[in-house]
Amino acid sequence: MITFDKVSKTFPDGTLAVENLDFELPTGKITVFVGPSGCGKTTSLRMINRMIEPTGGRILIDGKDVMSQDAALLRRSIGYVIQHAGLFPHRTVIENVMTVPNLIGTDKKKSRATAMELLLRVGLTESMANKYPVQLSGGQEQRVGVARALAADPPVMLMDEPFSAVDPIVRAGLQTEFLRLQGELGKTIAFVTHDIDEAIKLGDKVAVFREGGHLAQYASPQELLENPANDFVADFVGRDRGFRSLSFDSSGVLVLDSVDSVRSGSEILVLDDAGRPLGWAGPGIADERSPLSVAGTFTAADSLRVVTDLAISSPVGIAVRVNDSGVADGIIRHPSLVRQLDERRRQRAGTAS
Amino acid sequence: MIDYIRINYQLIWEAFQQHLYLALIPVILAIIISLPLGYIAVRYKKLYYPLVNISSILYAIPSLALFLLLPPIIGTGVLSPLNIIIALTVYSIALMVRVVADGLNSVDPAITQAATAMGYRRVRRLFAVELPIALPVMLAGLRVATVANVSIVSVGALIGVGGLGALFLRGLQLDYLAPIFVGIILSVLLAATCDIIIVLVQRRFTPWVRAGGRA
Numbered sequence A: 001m002i003t004f005d006k007v008s009k010t011f012p013d014g015t016l017a018v019e020n021l022d023f024e025l026p027t028g029k030i031t032v033f034v035g036p037s038g039c040g041k042t043t044s045l046r047m048i049n050r051m052i053e054p055t056g057g058r059i060l061i062d063g064k065d066v067m068s069q070d071a072a073l074l075r076r077s078i079g080y081v082i083q084h085a086g087l088f089p090h091r092t093v094i095e096n097v098m099t100v101p102n103l104i105g106t107d108k109k110k111s112r113a114t115a116m117e118l119l120l121r122v123g124l125t126e127s128m129a130n131k132y133p134v135q136l137s138g139g140q141e142q143r144v145g146v147a148r149a150l151a152a153d154p155p156v157m158l159m160d161e162p163f164s165a166v167d168p169i170v171r172a173g174l175q176t177e178f179l180r181l182q183g184e185l186g187k188t189i190a191f192v193t194h195d196i197d198e199a200i201k202l203g204d205k206v207a208v209f210r211e212g213g214h215l216a217q218y219a220s221p222q223e224l225l226e227n228p229a230n231d232f233v234a235d236f237v238g239r240d241r242g243f244r245s246l247s248f249d250s251s252g253v254l255v256l257d258s259v260d261s262v263r264s265g266s267e268i269l270v271l272d273d274a275g276r277p278l279g280w281a282g283p284g285i286a287d288e289r290s291p292l293s294v295a296g297t298f299t300a301a302d303s304l305r306v307v308t309d310l311a312i313s314s315p316v317g318i319a320v321r322v323n324d325s326g327v328a329d330g331i332i333r334h335p336s337l338v339r340q341l342d343e344r345r346r347q348r349a350g351t352a353s
Numbered sequence B: 001m002i003d004y005i006r007i008n009y010q011l012i013w014e015a016f017q018q019h020l021y022l023a024l025i026p027v028i029l030a031i032i033i034s035l036p037l038g039y040i041a042v043r044y045k046k047l048y049y050p051l052v053n054i055s056s057i058l059y060a061i062p063s064l065a066l067f068l069l070l071p072p073i074i075g076t077g078v079l080s081p082l083n084i085i086i087a088l089t090v091y092s093i094a095l096m097v098r099v100v101a102d103g104l105n106s107v108d109p110a111i112t113q114a115a116t117a118m119g120y121r122r123v124r125r126l127f128a129v130e131l132p133i134a135l136p137v138m139l140a141g142l143r144v145a146t147v148a149n150v151s152i153v154s155v156g157a158l159i160g161v162g163g164l165g166a167l168f169l170r171g172l173q174l175d176y177l178a179p180i181f182v183g184i185i186l187s188v189l190l191a192a193t194c195d196i197i198i199v200l201v202q203r204r205f206t207p208w209v210r211a212g213g214r215a
């Protein structure tokens, strides 16, 4: 657990970067610091490993004040990943990963073996080991950066916009793999981003910062989307937060109509012999021999967000559910979905008050 | 010319050795002195411009003038090789301080910060991270300093100590081309050899630079 105990930081030039920060990062979880540029995220992060020293208050890791520990030793026990990875250009990939084990004095052979394992674990190949950072793509560099931070198996990791320098597709891949890795490792992670979507996707907890280093809200992603503490947070999490908050609820709660209800009439769901959906047909839509694509289906495990998205994008305003074998087992029409979402919202509001 | 070489073999060899010695000792001294000075110029930013400016001024003093000025200042004999060594050391330092400072400044601050965040202490970080990354820039400067020294040594002949430069002087005095040619060829060869050695060192110790070029 990392505790911010009334932490403030005023830089020598008088800039008040962080003021009276008071919150806790739970052990084994990802806590995301998010907020607009210049609101003190990086400053807060760097106070954890003493790259910046607080001018007021204390930061404790598992109850121990970081300022009472030797700075270099403290840092060796905390993984650190930054934008552009910050790899050492004069060292090969494997040497980069072995940095902290070498500092600690781990046996070379052992640390090399661990490093090699880590490379595979973050999705690189052994053939990368002897390359230099200039020979890597941005995404690969970032993976090496993560492997380097993990090499000495530190309980705590600090990550400052680690994925923001790569293109959106690579970023999405890195995020997914990062979550998988964290599922295996269970590190205590402080993660800085200015991207609210990334915060929602990765965070177990999200700390929304606002100008002057104040904490605007500290909550789970779902709480943040559903009950923003104030206008600043509501505005920051964005206009489609209602839609995004649907991703936290399973579609299992929905009451569906039977597939038979769309086997005849104005909209006809065309099925193959096994009962798998082929497409939509009907008067003014398409002929049954060449139906319009269903534009995707959902299963009971998908979120409400997926269903809503399907209902909106379906050519007939109907989302189709399939079972594990891909056989259609229910449908929901747009108006019915909206009604059910509305009920859900009203129930939530009722229990909240 | 062949005859000249055969007859004066001993003399040419001695001139060559002296040349080598006069040119390279200052380079070695300059490396030892410039590293800390360059580091100080980077570490204490206020000292960067004073140090670099003093260096530029020193570098602008004509070599012959410096050779002649040194004996009265430091009390060496007019014909002492020490004058040449000290003068060339001054030049090399003047060049290298700037090169070391610029080399260290060329290290991306994000990299040094990452090193600190990994748990490097200052001294180890300097030797394990900053100096190696600055090496290509520093070696490029070293090449310039070394080649310049090899050529300036000859000027020393005018005050009696000049390695291969003595051959030029003799040729002029005797109105005889052979020693001049031999002197020129040997000094060019010497400069080229030193240059190649430094390039080889650079390849050996900074493989990442070439890796970048290929990628």
Ligand SMILES: Nc1ncnc2c1ncn2[C@@H]1O[C@H](COP(=O)(O)OP(=O)(O)OP(=O)(O)O)[C@@H](O)[C@H]1O
Residues within 6 Å of the ligand: A011, A012, A013, A015, A016, A017, A035, A036, A037, A038, A039, A040, A041, A042, A043, A044, A194
């Ligand atoms: N070394 C410093 N000296 C003076 N002021 C600083 C220093 N470092 C940061 N600041 C100021 O402190 C404030 C917070 O900076 P910080 O880097 O923590 O912001 P951030 O939230 O990480 O922003 P970004 O999203 O742009 O990275 C800013 O106003 C910044 O200008």
Ligand SMILES: [Mg+2]
Residues within 6 Å of the ligand: A041, A042, A043, A160, A192
């Ligand atoms: Mg920042």
